[in-house]
Amino acid sequence: MIIKSSKLKISAVNPSSYPDDDLPCIAFAGRSNVGKSSLVNSVLKRKTLARVSQMPGKTRTINFYLINDNFYIVDLPGYGYAKLSKEEKDSWGKTMELYFSESKNLKHLFLLLDIRHEPKETDRQMYEYCKYYNIPVDIIATKSDKISRGQYQKSFSVIKKFLNIKGDEVKIFPISSLKKTGIEEVSDYMEEILKN
Numbered sequence: 001m002i003i004k005s006s007k008l009k010i011s012a013v014n015p016s017s018y019p020d021d022d023l024p025c026i027a028f029a030g031r032s033n034v035g036k037s038s039l040v041n042s043v044l045k046r047k048t049l050a051r052v053s054q055m056p057g058k059t060r061t062i063n064f065y066l067i068n069d070n071f072y073i074v075d076l077p078g079y080g081y082a083k084l085s086k087e088e089k090d091s092w093g094k095t096m097e098l099y100f101s102e103s104k105n106l107k108h109l110f111l112l113l114d115i116r117h118e119p120k121e122t123d124r125q126m127y128e129y130c131k132y133y134n135i136p137v138d139i140i141a142t143k144s145d146k147i148s149r150g151q152y153q154k155s156f157s158v159i160k161k162f163l164n165i166k167g168d169e170v171k172i173f174p175i176s177s178l179k180k181t182g183i184e185e186v187s188d189y190m191e192e193i194l195k196n
């Protein structure tokens with residue numbers, strides 16, 4: 001995919017402030033710190049468009065990035081950050097619930113999982129959530145620079161087993177925003193999604 005233009009169109013919490021056009025959306029979901037915002041920057045070949053931080057829980061709003069005036073990449077707020085208060089966790093749940101129930105243009109979701117770790121219960125919930133809402137979902141295994149290529153398959157098996165994924169029903173893309181590997185594969189796949 002050739003990126004001709006990209007900009008942060010809007011940061012929203014409530015459906016009333018989602019973009020008011022009908023352009024398709026592709027969302028990135030995952031635990032706090034898994035690398036969602038970094039991947040936004042990598043795909044868009046921008047260094048600092050999406051805010052990345054050492055501090056987990058950085059992205060609290062739903063951020064709609066408009067690409068080529070044609071579709072949105074939606075950077076969803078991360079979950080699973082232990083230090084959040086109950087109120088903050090509840091507010092995250094509400095924001096997500098509203099997004100899934102109100103977003104008419106969500107075409108596809110990528111669930112980001114750290115390639116090094118077995119997914120957590122919250123990841124399973126996120127995955128099941130997508131299935132419940134009939135949102136097509138594939139997986140992006142982030143921070144692939146942290147393990148050797150030879151370990152990828154082992155990691156994919158752990159992910160598949162945990163989420164009970166059979167055969168090739170779900171794609172898994174290993175990526176590194178640090179080394180910029182696997183990014184082209186993801187963005188080409190997005191282009192394919194948008195054609196369908």
Ligand SMILES: Nc1nc2c(ncn2[C@@H]2O[C@H](COP(=O)(O)OP(=O)(O)OP(=O)(O)O)[C@@H](O)[C@H]2O)c(=O)[nH]1
Pocket residue numbers: 030031032033034035036037038039051052053054055056057058059060077078079142143144145146175176177178179
């Ligand atoms: N080694 C390595 N580090 C990465 C990679 N991608 C992101 N990081 C680091 O992981 C940390 C979190 O990255 P973010 O992109 O902010 O993660 P996020 O999922 O947007 O986090 P929240 O906004 O809290 O939900 C930052 O310190 C990044 O530099 C990667 O591919 N490799």
Ligand SMILES: [Mg+2]
Pocket residue numbers: 036037038051052058059075
């Ligand atoms: Mg973020």
